[in-house]
Amino acid sequence: MIKKSDVYNETFRILREAKNDKRLVLFLGAGISVESGLPLWKSAIKEIADALSLNENDDTLKIPQYYFNARGKKEYTEFMRKIFKYGDDLNTTPVHKALIKLDIPTIVTTNYDHLIEKAAEENGEIMQVVSQDADLPYLKYGHQLIKIHGDFEHDNFVLKEDDYLHYSTNFKLIETYIKSLIGSKVILFIGYSLNDPDIKHIFSWAKEILGQNFQRAYMILTCTEPNDIEREYFKNLGVNIIYANELIEGTNDNHTEQILGIIELISSKGTSTLLDEIHNDILQMNNLNYVYGKYIQNVLYKYNIICDHCSINMWPNEKTQSFNVLFDTLWKFFKGEDITNTFENRNDINALNDIKDVIEKSRFTELYYGNKYNYQEIKISNNNANDIEELMISFDYEGMHTLLDNSIHNLSISNPDLLLKAAFICIALNDYGLAYNFLKNAGSLFYSNKSYVWYYITIFNQKYVGKLLQNISEKGLSEEERKNIIQESKAIDLDKLLNSIPNTNQENFYFLKEIGSFSISYTLFYDVFKDYKKVNEEATTNYTIFTGTAAYEKLRISIRDYISYIFRNYIMIDKYNEFLSIIDLYIRSILSSIKSDEIKPNSDIAFAVGNIRVQKIGKLELFVLIKYINSENIKKMFNAYGITTLPVDEEGDKYITDIFDNITMYQKYVEYNIYNEDPFWRYLAILSYMSISKEMAMSIFVNLISREKHEIERNKNTIYKFSVNVCNHDLFKSKDVCNIIKKFVDKIIDEDIYIECTSLIKHLCYICYKGKKPYNEKARVKKVSNAKDIGLIIDLYDKLSVNAQKQIKKVIAYWNPKSFYDYCYYCEAALVGALEWNEKAENELYDLINCNKEEESQGIIVHTYPNYNESDVINALCNLYLNKKIINESKLREIVNKSSMELQKWLLNMDTYDYSKFDCHWLEISSPSLLKSISKKPVIVKNILKAYKKLYDTNDAHSKITDIITKYFLVIDDESEALNN
Numbered sequence: 001m002i003k004k005s006d007v008y009n010e011t012f013r014i015l016r017e018a019k020n021d022k023r024l025v026l027f028l029g030a031g032i033s034v035e036s037g038l039p040l041w042k043s044a045i046k047e048i049a050d051a052l053s054l055n056e057n058d059d060t061l062k063i064p065q066y067y068f069n070a071r072g073k074k075e076y077t078e079f080m081r082k083i084f085k086y087g088d089d090l091n092t093t094p095v096h097k098a099l100i101k102l103d104i105p106t107i108v109t110t111n112y113d114h115l116i117e118k119a120a121e122e123n124g125e126i127m128q129v130v131s132q133d134a135d136l137p138y139l140k141y142g143h144q145l146i147k148i149h150g151d152f153e154h155d156n157f158v159l160k161e162d163d164y165l166h167y168s169t170n171f172k173l174i175e176t177y178i179k180s181l182i183g184s185k186v187i188l189f190i191g192y193s194l195n196d197p198d199i200k201h202i203f204s205w206a207k208e209i210l211g212q213n214f215q216r217a218y219m220i221l222t223c224t225e226p227n228d229i230e231r232e233y234f235k236n237l238g239v240n241i242i243y244a245n246e247l248i249e250g251t252n253d254n255h256t257e258q259i260l261g262i263i264e265l266i267s268s269k270g271t272s273t274l275l276d277e278i279h280n281d282i283l284q285m286n287n288l289n290y291v292y293g294k295y296i297q298n299v300l301y302k303y304n305i306i307c308d309h310c311s312i313n314m315w316p317n318e319k320t321q322s323f324n325v326l327f328d329t330l331w332k333f334f335k336g337e338d339i340t341n342t343f344e345n346r347n348d349i350n351a352l353n354d355i356k357d358v359i360e361k362s363r364f365t366e367l368y369y370g371n372k373y374n375y376q377e378i379k380i381s382n383n384n385a386n387d388i389e390e391l392m393i394s395f396d397y398e399g400m401h402t403l404l405d406n407s408i409h410n411l412s413i414s415n416p417d418l419l420l421k422a423a424f425i426c427i428a429l430n431d432y433g434l435a436y437n438f439l440k441n442a443g444s445l446f447y448s449n450k451s452y453v454w455y456y457i458t459i460f461n462q463k464y465v466g467k468l469l470q471n472i473s474e475k476g477l478s479e480e481e482r483k484n485i486i487q488e489s490k491a492i493d494l495d496k497l498l499n500s501i502p503n504t505n506q507e508n509f510y511f512l513k514e515i516g517s518f519s520i521s522y523t524l525f526y527d528v529f530k531d532y533k534k535v536n537e538e539a540t541t542n543y544t545i546f547t548g549t550a551a552y553e554k555l556r557i558s559i560r561d562y563i564s565y566i567f568r569n570y571i572m573i574d575k576y577n578e579f580l581s582i583i584d585l586y587i588r589s590i591l592s593s594i595k596s597d598e599i600k601p602n603s604d605i606a607f608a609v610g611n612i613r614v615q616k617i618g619k620l621e622l623f624v625l626i627k628y629i630n631s632e633n634i635k636k637m638f639n640a641y642g643i644t645t646l647p648v649d650e651e652g653d654k655y656i657t658d659i660f661d662n663i664t665m666y667q668k669y670v671e672y673n674i675y676n677e678d679p680f681w682r683y684l685a686i687l688s689y690m691s692i693s694k695e696m697a698m699s700i701f702v703n704l705i706s707r708e709k710h711e712i713e714r715n716k717n718t719i720y721k722f723s724v725n726v727c728n729h730d731l732f733k734s735k736d737v738c739n740i741i742k743k744f745v746d747k748i749i750d751e752d753i754y755i756e757c758t759s760l761i762k763h764l765c766y767i768c769y770k771g772k773k774p775y776n777e778k779a780r781v782k783k784v785s786n787a788k789d790i791g792l793i794i795d796l797y798d799k800l801s802v803n804a805q806k807q808i809k810k811v812i813a814y815w816n817p818k819s820f821y822d823y824c825y826y827c828e829a830a831l832v833g834a835l836e837w838n839e840k841a842e843n844e845l846y847d848l849i850n851c852n853k854e855e856e857s858q859g860i861i862v863h864t865y866p867n868y869n870e871s872d873v874i875n876a877l878c879n880l881y882l883n884k885k886i887i888n889e890s891k892l893r894e895i896v897n898k899s900s901m902e903l904q905k906w907l908l909n910m911d912t913y914d915y916s917k918f919d920c921h922w923l924e925i926s927s928p929s930l931l932k933s934i935s936k937k938p939v940i941v942k943n944i945l946k947a948y949k950k951l952y953d954t955n956d957a958h959s960k961i962t963d964i965i966t967k968y969f970l971v972i973d974d975e976s977e978a979l980n981n
Contacts, residue, residue: 723767794808
């Protein structure tokens with residue numbers, strides 16, 4: 001039975017901590033193998049002395065020497081092999097098995113037998129054995145047994161006086177290795193007595209070299225009464241004696257039971273030991289600014305503490321008896337109760353403080369204690385303030401620049417973290433060259449300060465910044481400098497670096513390994529993929545009862561946690577595909593859930609909830625969209641998931657408004673490169689799907705006016721989509737909005753990009769027309785008219801003021817159409833009132849169609865304007881017919897009836913057409929003016945909608961047809977006439 005003894009509390013704390021840190025080294029003597037039939041040192045010497053008829057009390061090293069001198073090497077070796085039972089099949093004992101299960105990486109022994117190796121094999125382990133200097137260079141990472149007294153196989157066993165005198169010559173490498181272990185590790189002697197000559201011999205080495213810096217060792221004495229004089233004597237040699245009689249009851253004459261009892265104490269799971277283990281698992285994470293929740297979750301799970309998203313749960317019960325005291329201790333400590341009397345030393349309180357610090361640096365906000373039905377709760381005081389993260393999420397480029405200046409101003413040897421922070425900001429500002437230089441200097445300082453966690457993160461960043469520069473030319477770097485950085489970064493070996501960190505336990509630094517190998521990203525991607533499927537499942541399932549956290553909310557927590565982890569710890573991986581793929585999958589998951597149809601709960605069931613889906617996106621989704629997904633992909637995503645209006649929660653709305661000014665500062669503070677899109681355009685792409693205010697619309701157009709013309713031209717589709725949203729929100733009713741849009745039209749014309757931005761300028765003028773403020777800049781309209789882009793000026797015509805229209809009429813009056821393309825727009829001009837349709841033009845068009853048919857019959861290829869053909873012209877004529885402008889109706893019918901074009905037959909006979917033959921795809925090739933004409937005929941619209949429903953029911957109605965149906969036939973537009981001025 002183990003006694004309660006306060007004397008050795010600190011001793012066992014140190015031994016347990018050393019064991020957990022893989023710094024404990026065992027020195028094993030003859031006492032561990034007595035039960036296997038091997039002699040103790042004293043017994044072996046007595047047997048040799050008896051063979052020589054000597055007094056066994058003579059110098060114990062001289063007695064084997066006497067035998068060697070008297071009998072010679074052969075007989076000496078044979079006799080020693082007999083005494084130490086070389087070749088006998090010896091059995092391992094519980095002591096050997098218990099020592100192996102301690103899982104100590106390095107064991108040193110003065111024994112010659114193979115019992116430790118045999119016990120390792122029985123436990124399914126491989127033990128590397130070193131029994132001569134030649135073995136040492138081949139030693140690899142893993143469990144190792146150092147036989148410092150050699151063995152019988154190599155005939156180098158150390159026993160007689162000459163062996164000790166020549167030890168430094170015969171075992172030069174092993175002696176040096178043992179000295180290094182004693183000087184740097186925690187040593188525990190087991191199976192030795194105070195009379196063994198090896199003890200004084202071994203510790204004389206280390207004390208001679210290390211002096212007062214000597215690492216104190218520990219020795220277990222079994223079946224020995226405590227002796228204070230003895231204790232002090234060995235303490236001066238650097239050895240703390242552990243008297244097993246003081247710790248193990250009822251075994252004062254049983255060496256084996258006492259050794260097993262001490263091993264149990266070292267391995268025991270008392271409160272202090274469990275704290276030590278948790279502390280050991282999380283200690284290195286305390287160096288971080290923020291700890292990834294999954295790491296804490298993995299550590300605490302080993303101790304039956306369950307983490308659920310943002311809470312930590314301790315549920316004591318009969319099955320967790322060994323952990324219940326730990327739960328109670330942690331609960332009281334987090335509550336702020338005084339528990340100093342619970343522990344015998346200050347180190348346990350320090351361990352609790354470290355554990356608390358790590359948890360407070362994470363996502364966890366609540367601690368629960370009790371059970372799921374009767375529990376107590378306290379809030380965890382998380383420190384969520386972080387200047388870098390706040391600046392990044394708010395796109396505060398001016399703030400980043402200011403922080404960078406302050407960091408540079410306050411740089412010092414004692415503050416390498418400022419250099420790392422500066423480098424992180426430089427990456428955000430696209431200054432990779434400066435970031436790399438900051439990282440090099442920070443790495444040197446972290447290494448000098450022995451801040452190895454931050455040193456590794458810094459060198460990791462250095463490697464991957466160099467990798468980024470492989471594809472980027474930076475104006476601040478010469479080509480030679482860029483190539484040098486790339487070569488330097490390629491040479492960085494992160495695995496080698498991690499293995500070289502002093503006193504590194506690979507298990508406790510696994511979080512660094514996960515950064516270096518990108519496995520943290522791969523693991524998260526897999527988790528997000530699983531949750532993505534779960535989100536879809538919840539969005540399409542009708543739940544009678546639903547408990548727990550929705551899958552999409554789990555996803556949000558994971559992504560937010562990951563972003564905080566990399567931002568606050570300055571880990572520069574968010575420009576890599578491994579990270580961007582996670583964000584892409586996350587956004588797709590959220591959009592898929594948003595667009596799922598609502599499944600209403602069964603009203604007959606009390607707790608029915610229906611399906612579980614995302615109702616609105618928030619700040620997190622808006623941030624990652626703007627930060628990581630370019631404007632074109634935003635539009636593709638939204639279109640793929642059928643997002644026409646993006647539902648945004650109140651926090652998200654506020655966020656979008658708050659970051660506008662910051663977003664517009666990008667060009668002022670961020671270095672331009674072709675690989676990084678200005679986030680303003682992503683912001684604008686998102687606004688195109690959101691509810692927007694008059695003030696926001698005006699702010700956007702004011703900013704657009706300040707932009708360079710190449711930006712406007714490159715992003716014209718995004719601006720167009722935004723302008724459609726402005727119109728959809730009836731912001732044309734605002735005089736101020738119309739006026740600022742007119743100024744933007746002025747810019748497009750003045751910058752000579754109106755041809756490139758045809759669709760955009762048409763829609764901008766349409767907004768002003770809808771707002772009864774038609775565009776009226778006659779000089780600029782004249783400039784556009786003189787460019788002779790007939791399609792543009794005719795499309796603009798009905799959206800302009802009367803005075804501006806006159807400028808276009810003057811140009812069209814002198815226009816002589818010749819091709820199908822020309823005549824299509826000639827018909828359109830007649831429809832909008834830009835010219836009077838006349839019989840001469842109509843007949844010329846009929847002749848052109850008939851001439852084309854004759855040439856086709858003769859095999860003649862007619863080269864007309866691309867994308868316009870006979871069918872388009874006939875469509876245009878049919879549109880004139882619908883608007884009662886055709887003069888020779890019979891001629892048009894003759895042409896249509898001779899053709900095989902069902903579309904045109906429908907156009908001429910809409911009222912009597914057999915709508916079972918109607919093809920909804922005809923709507924796609926119909927001009928806007930034709931669709932507008934059709935929309936004014938309710939009976940025809942009703943028939944078209946019936947045809948569309950039939951198509952929709954077969955899932956063949958793609959988005960373009962649906963858009964046309966929605967725009968022209970579901971909402972009848974009752975426009976007012978444009979003002980004359």
